[in-house]
Amino acid sequence: MKTIDVAIVDDEQNVLNSLKRLFRKENYELFFTTNCEKVMHLLSEGEIKVVMSDQKMIGITGIEFLKNIKKQYPRVVNILFTGYADMNMAEDAINEGEVYRFVNKPWNDDDLKSIVRQAVDKYDLEEKNRCLAENINKQNKKLTFLNKKLKNMYDAQKVFTSTLAHELRTPLASIRMALDIVMKQAFGEINNKQEDLLNKAKTNVNRLNRLINDILDLSKMEFEGAQLNFEKYELNSIIQGVIDNQRPLAVEHGLFLRTRLDQKISKVRLDSDRITQVLDNLINNAIKFTVQGGITVISELDALKKQVIICVEDTGMGIPEKDIPKLFKKFQQLAQPQTQSAKGTGLGLVICKEIIHQHGGEIWIKAGIEHGSSFCFSLPIK
């Protein structure tokens, strides 16, 4: 497609000749003609940025000609050559947007060159804007389409997860009930070997139940976002409550469970159930992966960064440096706990991360610990 920067129409050949001389040094693609039809023909085949026409022509006035162009090719920038007598008409045409500028005859060379240059720049700029707007429009359409697709996928997965959880939970509950009845010897005595097998079955049913609950919990958090009940709580009291609950398990494993709480911490805005869930999982992990020694829960006020930091330290097997990037990812289990019944699902830390992020905090594992491991999280304070 041929592009002409400026087409100049005048029925006087000597005017065209002097204009040719004037624009000789300009680096535009120029086209000179005495014939309006030729310009219309070129426009139908290619692109013309600026049309400059004389008002006085045979068979048609310049304004009529330029109006025609504007009607069919609205992007073209029009310039009108006119004598003083036609001034009012030219002004009307400018006001109606059909003509960009008019030039009085006889013209001033520098003024004319500058007007033509401005007209070409105007065309280029509008073209650029049009392309940009077109691109934005295209991107918008694409985004709307993707958004719709995502929403459909999101809805489908939401239904899938909750249906699946329901379909799994119901038979699982009936298996658990049946196991309980048999284990209570309601239908006759069971021997040690049978009891052993039934215990194993129950452990696995419980594990499966935990897995379903965790998956549901996580997908609910991922799909529905923060559904937290924020209130101001004494953080140290929440920690103490979790410790009291977990102590029997620690004692059972022969481990100490102690605290080092910063008394400067006062009330913190949090969802107490969810923070309890995080502490439960971190302390539970620490107990699961520690054979000797014990667990210390530390709270600390970081007034400078306007946050509190809670760490759960243990004297257990620790986590090799190379495995740290695998933590906080779904279903990542790096080590086997000492007891099979303590085997988890590998979702605990992912859920913790989600909860802490929804509180506006961070969760991490302290690097460079020689013995055991230390999991920490922060909670912002106002």
Ligand SMILES: Nc1ncnc2c1ncn2[C@@H]1O[C@H](COP(=O)(O)OP(=O)(O)OP(=O)(O)O)[C@@H](O)[C@H]1O
């Ligand atoms: N205190 C710890 N010491 C050593 N390894 C740990 C500790 N905490 C977590 N890990 C490692 O990180 C893995 C992931 O922990 P996470 O809490 O996500 O899952 P889980 O405890 O295995 O199962 P779940 O919590 O879902 O029941 C664990 O399986 C373990 O390999």
Ligand SMILES: [Mg+2]
């Ligand atoms: Mg865990």
